[in-house]
Amino acid sequence: MKFPFRLFVYLFFAGLLAFAVEWQKGVITERNSAELISVLNEWRNNGWPIETWEITKQPFLDIETVSLLKQNSREAIFVMPIERARNVRVGMKIMNPKTFEVIGEISRIPQRVNSSHGMKEIRVGLSKASSNNKHIFETAWVVKSLNSELIIPIEAISYDKNKAFVWVLDQENNMPIQRKIDIAENNPWAYRVISGVASGDILITNGTANIERRSKVNPLHKAGPADLFLYLKKVESL
Secondary structure: OOOOHHHHHHHHHHHHHHHHHHHHHOOOOHHHHHHHHHHHHHHHHHOEEEEEEEOOEEEEEEEEEEEEEEEOOOEEEEEEOHHHHOOOOOOOEEEOOOOOOEEEEEEEOOOOEEOOOOEEEEEEEEOHHHHOOOOOOOEEEEEEEEEEEEEEEHHHOEEEOOEEEEEEEEOOOOEEEEEEOEEEEEOOOEEEEEEOOOOOOEEEEEOHHHOOOOOOEEEOOOOOOHHHHHHHHHHOOO
């Protein structure tokens, strides 16, 4: 089958137009290429730019996510997978994942399984403020514990053959050191660390894809991941 000549002409001019647009934007120029090479050379000389996080004990929110099934003015019924329901107990608090507001606590966990969903029901007695809302939200958190723990941002963790490791900054030489770690529970922002790092260690949280052993790095700031920072600000009030 012959290639249609009109389609060939169309594709040729479409490609030419796309190239012209990129040239006009300044994406494809000799100057930009020179600037890119200059930046790469600067990074090689001064170290790859990275962001860091100092490990200290921080509030660690250990949670389980549940989904809203139905609600009335006094009680809400949530459901969750059976295997995860073994980790929750009567009396645990239920939290709004957007505002971190405690909206009630678990009042009862029926033994039966919800046959229509194959899930475990979690019945929650609502606080007065929450009971005034006609509909709370689609999901909530069961707060299993809130303790001060050594935590590691999720962004800082890499894996090699299913073994977790992090890059720790040697502050004297600005060199990365790879450390194998043992981690436990996690929430959407961080893992609780068991061993491998200590309080005061400086972790590399961003830019790890560009570094290797014995490669110099250039720390930009120590703010840590933005979402982890916001989580810590919210959880301070609990």
